[in-house]
Amino acid sequence: MDHKILQSARELIDEVGYPALTVDQVAARAGVGKAAIYRRYASKAELAFVATLHGQQPPPLADTGSLHGDLLALVRTFHVRMAAPAARHLAPALISELAANPELDTRFQDTFLAAEHADFADIIERAVARGELAGPVDPTLAHLLLLGSLAAALYIINLPVDDTMITDLATAAAAGIAALAARHHSDPDGAAQPR
Known part of the structure; x- marks a missing residue:
């Protein structure tokens, strides 16, 4: 049933666009009741977000042997999803709903963002183990540096993001x-130690 709901939402977003999408349409296309959808997703924006960005399993996290390579592989994967026309229409609506709905924001933080932070934690852990990093870094900051910049480029500044920019990011x-x-490794309080 989950697959049918998400597939129906993706098809309808492609056909009618996010603004014209309704949960009734998705329910009819998937052959389920609206209640079945609302048991899974708190809003139309969450449903569309899962269908277009997070509903498809990403490839396994790449281990390229370097911090830069791992980050590049990750940002390329996210760029494909985030640059899609449906995602460009959906992101502002989702951000608006997250700001107005604390329960939805908590679900978003605890599911989608937690999974992304886990990917960054794995990348950082590998880089520390290889000796590329002096110590661990908060995965939230790493997430902000890379995917926050990509989101700003795509959704706020409206830049044409190509592979050169992705590599630079x-x-x-x-x-x-x-x-x-x-x-952080030189001084837990954040001030660099004299050498």
């Missing part, structure tokens, strides 16, 4: 993460 994020690790 990964390079900047890797440098920022390394600088944070060095800063």
